[in-house]
Amino acid sequence: MGSIEGIMPENGGAAAAAPLCNGRAMLSSAMEVDPVSPASGGNDEAATKKVKSGGFPLEVGTRVMCRWRDQNLHPVKVIERRKLPSGGPNDYEYYVHYTEFNRRLDEWVKLQQLDLRTVETYLDEKMEDKATSLKMTRHQKRKIDETHVEGHEELDAASLREHEEFTKVKNIAKIELGRYEIDTWYFSPFPPEYNDCFKMYFCEFCLNFMKRKEQLQRHMRKCDLKHPPGDEIYRSGTLSMFEVDGKKNKVYAQNLCYLAKLFLDHKTLYYDVDLFLFYVLCECDDRGCHMVGYFSKEKHSEESYNLACILTLPPYQRKGYGKFLIAFSYELSKKEGKVGTPERPLSDLGLLSYRGYWTRVLLDILKKHKGNISIKELSDMTAIKVDDILSTLQSLELIQYRKGQHVICADPKVLDRHLKAAGRGGLEVDVAKLIWIPYKEQS
Numbered sequence: 001m002g003s004i005e006g007i008m009p010e011n012g013g014a015a016a017a018a019p020l021c022n023g024r025a026m027l028s029s030a031m032e033v034d035p036v037s038p039a040s041g042g043n044d045e046a047a048t049k050k051v052k053s054g055g056f057p058l059e060v061g062t063r064v065m066c067r068w069r070d071q072n073l074h075p076v077k078v079i080e081r082r083k084l085p086s087g088g089p090n091d092y093e094y095y096v097h098y099t100e101f102n103r104r105l106d107e108w109v110k111l112q113q114l115d116l117r118t119v120e121t122y123l124d125e126k127m128e129d130k131a132t133s134l135k136m137t138r139h140q141k142r143k144i145d146e147t148h149v150e151g152h153e154e155l156d157a158a159s160l161r162e163h164e165e166f167t168k169v170k171n172i173a174k175i176e177l178g179r180y181e182i183d184t185w186y187f188s189p190f191p192p193e194y195n196d197c198f199k200m201y202f203c204e205f206c207l208n209f210m211k212r213k214e215q216l217q218r219h220m221r222k223c224d225l226k227h228p229p230g231d232e233i234y235r236s237g238t239l240s241m242f243e244v245d246g247k248k249n250k251v252y253a254q255n256l257c258y259l260a261k262l263f264l265d266h267k268t269l270y271y272d273v274d275l276f277l278f279y280v281l282c283e284c285d286d287r288g289c290h291m292v293g294y295f296s297k298e299k300h301s302e303e304s305y306n307l308a309c310i311l312t313l314p315p316y317q318r319k320g321y322g323k324f325l326i327a328f329s330y331e332l333s334k335k336e337g338k339v340g341t342p343e344r345p346l347s348d349l350g351l352l353s354y355r356g357y358w359t360r361v362l363l364d365i366l367k368k369h370k371g372n373i374s375i376k377e378l379s380d381m382t383a384i385k386v387d388d389i390l391s392t393l394q395s396l397e398l399i400q401y402r403k404g405q406h407v408i409c410a411d412p413k414v415l416d417r418h419l420k421a422a423g424r425g426g427l428e429v430d431v432a433k434l435i436w437i438p439y440k441e442q443s
Ligand SMILES: CC(=O)SCCNC(=O)CCNC(=O)[C@H](O)C(C)(C)COP(=O)(O)OP(=O)(O)OC[C@H]1O[C@@H](n2cnc3c(N)ncnc32)[C@H](O)[C@@H]1OP(=O)(O)O
Pocket: 030, 031, 032, 033, 034, 036, 263, 264, 307, 308, 309, 310, 311, 312, 313, 316, 317, 318, 319, 320, 321, 322, 323, 324, 342, 343, 344, 345, 346, 347, 348, 349, 350, 351, 352, 353, 356, 422, 423, 424, 425, 426
């Protein structure tokens, strides 16, 4: 581990910071596809100026069509380039951003994948502006936070640019975790000694990470853990949930945050894991409890956040675990006697999962309920914050504003149609199997 004290994904106040992976307007129309999120193409277009057609190697900023894994050509922007070790002076590979897709699909491609007839080179004026202006945007601040530079307010434009350069390309391409090799999605600020790592090896139990397979093998012979540290607060069949206190298990919590950042783009990394609890979901067998995903939660949240970050590891995604984690966070809120809401901004996949969960929970109640029901009553029953109920019902066009108040208009046939469209329900939380005392009642 590096010398930093701790890291914690945190996104308070980041809503206005033009997050890279927020729930943009595409969400209603792109429910079933992966990639899910288009890029911020529109604004980019406005802020760039066509300068010239390039030669070789292609310039950073070049726009060109690129053959993707679906075998079709898609527009990309060259983010970075590097010389091929064995190649001649013009033999480069290019790190490209598919402008229609989310940043998690950015990748290194060979020249042969690019349709060179479509090459256009653009100079990004925004980048130029940054180099000459000393004014730091919130977005830039966020980038600096991600690389753990203290006192970043004082950084000049050149250093800022250096940091942007540093975070725009995924630093770690793959990780090994338990029996899975996983392609990473985003940059994560691992300590500098890991900079040259293509693949990292994680102990699936203590989450320590290493550069080489042999190190991991040696570690696995010594590591005593067979499950996350902390208390097992839920067990149902082969599923277990562990509550890990960031203060008591600092190194584990830090490791978890480094790991999670590889799949979370829009979260700022923050120092203090002490202030958070981590709920780690595992599938258990005779070899141990294998992490499936987790969510973090502030011990005390003034904004009534009941979840800070949520992650299902890619091999386990689309199996209902995300909605299970969300449901679990609301069960904890119910036990606390509070309403809750996730920290903003939500990622594209985060918003899809929450929208699916809220829709299903609310419509199930509306379907069964006889007589009138208020938004407040719905909130009390579900621990879902009133704003989230309103936005969900509004997006389903089930709510009208009449005579100064919101009225739910729930035709059973319409409810059925929406429920069908809301996707699967996710794995159920069996509340009887949750044994948990809210944090404030301890100590
Ligand atoms: C507050 C915050 O932390 S916001 C950040 C949220 N976290 C992230 O973005 C990290 C990376 N993403 C993830 O870890 C996961 O995608 C999660 C946690 C958001 C969802 O986890 P999953 O285990 O895949 O969720 P689950 O299987 O319950 O599916 C939830 C719904 O999300 C949608 N969804 C999830 N993945 C996809 C995808 N790749 N493409 C389209 N829709 C998707 C679907 O509507 C799905 O429901 P359905 O399968 O019934 O149609």
